[in-house]
Amino acid sequence: MQVIGLCRFSYPGIGGFQIEHDSLEDRIAFLYAPQRLEERFRFFECFTLPSIRAQLDPDFTFLIVIGDSLPPEHRARLQALVQDVPQVQIQAHPPGPHRDVMKAAINSVRDGDGPCLQFRLDDDDAVAVTFVARLRAAARQVAGLLDDHRHIALDFNRGFIARPGPNGIDATAIHKPLWTAGLALMLRPGVNVTVMNFAHHAMGRKMPTISFPTDNMMLRGHNDYNDSRQGDGVKPVRLTPLDAEGEQLFRDTYNIDADHVRRVFAQG
Template sequence: MQAIGICRFSYPGDGGFQVEHDSLKARMDYLYAPARMDERFATFETMMLPPLRAQTDDDFTLAVVIGDSLPDQYRDRLEALLADMPQAVILPRAPGPHRKVMQDATNSVRRFDDAPCLQFRMDDDDAVACNYIEKLRQAARDVAPMAARHRHIAIDFNQGYIVQPGPDGLLAAPTQAPYAAAALALMIRHDLPLSVMNFAHMKVGRKMPTVTFTGEDMMLRGHNAYNDSRQKPGIKQPDFAPLDAAAKAHFKKVFNVDAGSVAAAFAALPSTAR
């Protein structure tokens, strides 16, 4: 079964944001603001990429969708970061309807063979465990009889941490919540040209059968000022605590995320990015 992760790296689509902007230019100005881009690269480099580089099953595709308007200095930096990662494909796209663009981008790297396609989304400040692809394929084999009777099935690994990166490293709060974007995958029937991005992750339980796996840390969900889902009032704040030595070792072992590298990346940011 082909496994595809899709990352929207500051793609200025029409839709796909909970916070709206008055115009495409306003959205681009927001997305490409230097302070925001500095922080997105910091989380992309120190949180999202390290566990993907260390997957116990490295047979997957990472589709990184960018706007064709992404400024050259950011595109060059992104290309340099991914140059030694054979799974990564950068897909520049013009602004357009978010779900259609993401669906077309996903299908451009999809094999469309006789097997279901496993698809997961990767926000640039999230992370999955180093054995995520291995566990996902194992889960897909477990639910294969069910998949034969349905168009798509959600496979949800619901345990991990909400993390807040900064110049002191990581603050973390344990979480065990259904249908978070990180570590949630869809198993899509082989002949359906749909994408994981066709569905709001919190609502997949209304659209398809879901299977939840718990009891093992499988995800890190980034928490920062630029999170789209945290821009509205009344959002509950996690009960964060600094990582102690044991937690730092756990994060390194399970996620290949080094708290010291996170701290160094954020300490190096211009003060306007913090």
């Protein structure tokens, strides 16, 4: 069963953001602002990429979608970061309707019309190194549901919110159903909708949804530019520094190294 992960790296789509901009040019200027891009690169290097690099089941595709307007020096930096991860494919697309562009990108790497598993990660999120293996095993267990349903949601909803910085990692444990970092979609053969066709919080109203709440499987990055944190009335998240035991848990679970975090974020 094919497994595809999607990561949008500052792609300037039309729609797909909770932050509104007056024009596409304003959105591109916001996404490519030097301070914001530097933060995204550091989160991606310290959180997202280590978890993808260390997957125990290496049979998957991780598709990174960027804008064709991403400045060349930033595209070169991204390519350098992922060059040792054979599962990664980078696609550059012009601005377009967000869900349509993502659907076309995902379907361009689908391998025939067999059943497919799809997940999405923001460029500051991570998954456990067992995620692909656990996802594939869970899909085999519930595959019979595809006889009656076009798609099924598989929700690994335990993990952490975490913020990296020059002093290491601050974090808090969470159990949050239907958060994107631990959520996947299983598709019946021949169905060409994608994980990006559904609002993650509404999947439980659209299809059978099976929860796996026992193991730490997801990690949600917390930073100054979280799209979901820009609106009014957003509750603050209380994070505390990881101790030595917590740092070891992050290394074992997500392949996230607090010493590497400190080095990267100490660069100013």
